[in-house]
Amino acid sequence: MGKWSDGVFECWNNAFKPQYSIIPSLQRFLSWSLLIWVVYLLTITLFALTGGDLAPYDPTAQQVLARLLPPFSSSSRGFHWLGTDQLGRDLLSNMLAGARLTLFIGLVSNVIGMAIGVSLGMLAGYYGGAVDRFVMRLSEAQTAMPMFLVAIFFLTVLGPKVLNVVIILPTLIWPAFARLVRAETLRLRSALFVEAAVATGATDWTVLWSNILPNMAPRIAVLAVIELGHVMLAEAGLSFLGVGVQPPSTTWGLLIARGRAYLAVAWWLAIMPGIMLGLTVLALNMLSRRFAATSGSAA
């Protein structure tokens, strides 16, 4: 068994090497369209990492004479690709600056949810018995609860802070990880190489960490990509409803909420950030489908 990252790399390589080719040109088209999505995601990530430093204008700079300019118009400052808002701030720069917090919340919540789900799922699948029953009951009960409403309640009581958003979002996604990982662990536990590892005296920890986990890493990766999209949509929803991230912080969901008041006079303020968010989630969905199709996982 190699390092756990080997599985991810193998899955990644397969994703860019279509195995089923009907027509060669179709095969090329698929890879190219996938490449476009990957480039889009990398661009958004780059803007998120630099925090809007690469944006055309200072996202907070106001300009009284250039309020509510439509997309593709110019002001004394220059060209505004996506127009300006009610205070004359450049919309594109604001969206690129908002990428940082949007992606940060999505990734952190996703990693926390994944860590909880994977650990509990492995424990449940490996030890079975009471641990298994407890974990599965918990995840069933949570799936049956209207968690989005509980999240609204939670954030109203504890205050709409980024920290609280990052605390509540993982609770929406961990059951999906736990169910997948439990089923995979059950399957792998009876595999020959696991029995061999146990026979040579490997501890439970070693078996779980270096034998079982690497073998299901590709499937966890597929699910993580899907769930990242879900978490980002949930954050946007909470921020839109006013119980998530608060101004002056910026996320795409918050930009949509802010643009809503100007829907009749400046549609681009609410619509454009939604397109950027939608494209990001769409790119993640496309990527996960390609992963799933090539690694033979049905996640």
Place this chain on the structure above:
Amino acid sequence: MNHSSLSAFLLARLRDGLLVLLLITLVIFVLGHMIGDPAALMAPVDASEQEIARLRRQLGLDRPFTEQFATYFGSLLRGDFGQSLWQDRPALTVVLEALPATVLLTLVGLVFAGLGGSLLGVLAGARPESALDRCANFLSITALSVPNFWLGLLLIVIFAVQLGALPTSGFTSWQSLILPASALAIIHGARVFQLVRSATFEEMTKPYALVARSKGLPERLILWKHILRNTAVTMLTTIGWEYVRMMGGAAFAIEVVFAWPGIGQLMIHAASRQDFPVLQAAVIIAGAFVIVTNGIVDLLYRYLDSRIRAA
């Protein structure tokens, strides 16, 4: 399914449902009473420490946790969800008044999501990789990638602001229903489409379809009679699950976008006014809806599935 196993199943479902409801109230109670401080929230802004302490004693907040929860749960069972701080009426009444509007909107949205998603799903699944399949598949993935409230705003911009054709907010005539119900139908129909499509595709490759085809039955008959009967279970359970999703919060953001006078809008108003009794009542009532729908879907699934296996 014989009678004893059915009643055992019903009892088990009922028990699980009540347990989940108990869990919801426990979570709400812990959040509201243990982490938050109801006395500080209810007291006037300029109240002194002593006044807050007296209020805390009056509300019984100095009692042990289990005793407080028992009192709380007991009053919930009697239908007492407390008084709305903002409207000064019983919280349960406020929520139940908003319920019919939410049920109307979600049911209309669900009917169109179910019909549209199933029809397209069967057609696309019957001809995989056809133009229809590719288009519908891409559109449904796109619909599932955008926030539903954003889709609502987009519909407002196109049909109300630009075309000036339809009302955008409130509930004044049946026309007000069109846009919010369409937004719900598109998003939830997209997921119904995905699942029905893959179910149809799977059935098409099974031996009985091959036999029917080799007998010379017309393709249309195979699809709409034999295949449809086998995908019906997937269809109905998927549609049921979508209703759970709607009542679990998806429909609520749509209500806020269209100022629809249902539970979702009520919840957000209550949240912005820190009206916890109404917020609690709304979460618990919506939770009860989710649990009951879950139970019905399960029951339906078992009933249909056993009938198909027996046939």
